[in-house]
Amino acid sequence: MHAELLIHADWMLPVDPQNRQLDGHAIAITAGRISAILPSAEARLSITAERVIELPGHLLIPGLINAHTHAAMTLMRGLADDLPLMTWLHDHIWPAEQRWVETGFVGDGTRLAVLEMLRGGITCYNDMYFFPEVTAQVTAEAGMRAVIGMILVDFPTNYAADADAYIAKGLAMHAHYRDHPLIRVAFAPHSPYAVSDAPFQRIRALADELEVPIHIHLHESRDEIRQSLQQYGERPIARLDQLGLIGPGLVAVHMTQLEDEEIRLLAATGAHVVHCPESNLKLASGFCPVAALSDAGVQVAIGTDGAASNNDLNLIGEMRTAALLGKGVAGSAAALPASEVLRMATINGARALGLDSEIGSLEPGKSADLVALDLRDSHTQPLYNPVSQLVYAADQHQVRQVWIRGQQVLRDGQPTRLDAEQILASAQAWGKRLAAT
């Protein structure tokens, strides 16, 4: 058998249905896809390859999927800390966005985010932000994968004046990226408190027609529930259910306020949940009952949220926080074992985004989106169990090589398609501008 690329690694966690750990295996890649996974000794005898890469001491995993981001908000990292969600959003972030967010801001902020995410082993992200066409373009140029939100809020912004304009711009972007190999598009109405019933109804009909997910902040804080009870006489999930939005296409982010009946509804309808543990902790929004959701059969993915509420886009760190917090919230050390948390950051994210036939695991036929981490560092030695080291001990700087569709986008920790120096210089220039106001 012939392959374009053959990679040998000491350990592989393919996140396959059997949850295997493969020691001393190789992965063969041709035309951007995984063509075989087999023991290295066998591969050396049976596969000829144009390029062979040996990775002793390394762990190979599927590319991580950051299931909820606002990429360009990297330029607001540390702008407003130590505040609860509604104060943070209404008094600081939305005014700053009104003042600063335009295409140049989104381009530079997204490039900084893409650089940070690739260096941390993230190969795909699910974004919700203004000027999403710019986010899409920057991401595609970097060779990265993303699901870009067709955003909607009830109020006018620098990006669009009203619901018609938000939807029209979103649909134009959807048409533009229809057959793109890296970019997909989803609806991204901000939240139940920022979107009224009529636009939700339009989005639901369009999402059904275009078969795209609906990505939304939902049940993020107690204030959101209180406000909804006051305004609509029901909790946000009940309202969205009335509007026909709770179903397998729903990607519900945060979900820190959940009653048992709501968990049953999510499970019965096949809705997806994205857990953002660090953002929820930092804004003191509440705790997502991840173990209870998972026991009920709800698929839970992991997201960082934006860098203004986290304050990084480090999904390896986020896995660790999710595992530790999940045990604390469930009152059980057995809750959220490391292998389950890795599934959340890979295959569950892929399922939430409707991309699980392409990405989320290392299996023949899937796209070659993969990450190699060097585990020879002091804090991941000695090594008894690779998945334990990855989730409980590894640092994102141990990510050394990243491939997306078989193309190397990070080599020895350095991006191959981005100018890191220029990205940092422009981030510093934005920082000076924002700090001066």
Ligand SMILES: CSC[C@H]1O[C@@H](n2cnc3c(O)ncnc32)[C@H](O)[C@@H]1O
């Ligand atoms: C319509 S573009 C996205 C919008 O969402 C804001 N945002 C960022 N993080 C959060 C969060 O955790 N909850 C609610 N809204 C958030 C972002 O600043 C943009 O305005």
Ligand SMILES: [Zn+2]
């Ligand atoms: Zn968010």
